[in-house]
Amino acid sequence: MVEGAAKSPRKEAIRLSKLLEISLGADRFPVDVASLAREISRNYGDPIDKIVGDELPGFEGMLRPHKKRPAWHIVYSTNPQYRGRERFTIAHEFGHYMLHRPELSAADYRDGLLTKECGFECLPLQSNEWKQAEREREEEADTFASYLLMPIDDYRVQVGRNEMSRELLAHITRRYGVSLLAAVRKWIEFTDTRAAMVVAYDGYARWGRASDTALKTGIFIPSGMPIPEASVAGMGPSALKDQDRAVQLPAGIWTFRRGSEPVRELTIFSERLGLSVTLLMFDRAPFGVSLAEEHIPDTYDQFVQSGQV
Structure with missing residues (x-):
């Protein structure tokens, strides 16, 4: 977690969602999570200065520190067929940034190079091999992403008392720009x-x-x-x-x-x-x-x- 602070993934995501609601109103969906991550991280001494899609064999995404200055990069696995998954992955890595990263400063860069290992590499279907702390950390990042992209109060308004149908699920996935599985799990x-x-x-x-x-x-x-x-x-x-x-x-x-x-x-x-x-x-x-x-x-x-x- 961020040194000196234990943050609730739900509360942190809700806080950021409220900021978006104040600034953008009803037009905030689907969330431009990359722009939000850059903007929010500017308030810290180690901002996110790069978010880029790339081919990552064996990885969904990663949050990694800059090697020469206090800053972070989000890299996510690209797949044009699954844009909703890409948005969720960026939000997941942003969750690691807000909840789990050690805050970096110039003191962490001896002779101009980072002196400690502190990145997050997220692999698919590996939780059975994770230690308990890693499993909890990944679940927290997923929860953060879910509540940021699909705020529960707005989701309830969209669903109402209707029974789930294919048409309603299609509406939800379009509104929030997420995958079918993310929408159903929510x-x-x-x-x-x-x-x-x-x-x-x-x-x-x-x-x-x-x-x-x-x-x-x-x-x-x-x-x-x-x-x-x-x-x-x-x-x-x-x-x-x-x-x-x-x-x-x-x-x-x-x-x-x-x-x-x-x-x-x-x-x-x-x-x-x-x-x-x-x-x-x-x-x-x-x-x-x-x-x-x-x-x-x-x-x-x-x-x-x-x-x-």
């Missing part, structure tokens, strides 16, 4: 309904995330879980090619630790990525059914800085 984080998301590849769940209310009633997506053949996700892209709204499925198709129940399923297939993204929406749990006292892990934590989020 909804799962704050919705008070029982819902879960499943990201699947080749017939198996790659990772999943459930809302708090769903977790408390035993809805949990284990990594590697087979996708039910009778589900929309299991039937493949040709099943409901033009599906806009969730399809009602009976009990006996999607099964979890408390058994099976009817569910509304909305699945979007990405042929470019070879993935399916599924939203499962459940009715209210029967009265008294709760696992609130149990600690249920989140499989998303195994893929904190996934290359597809």
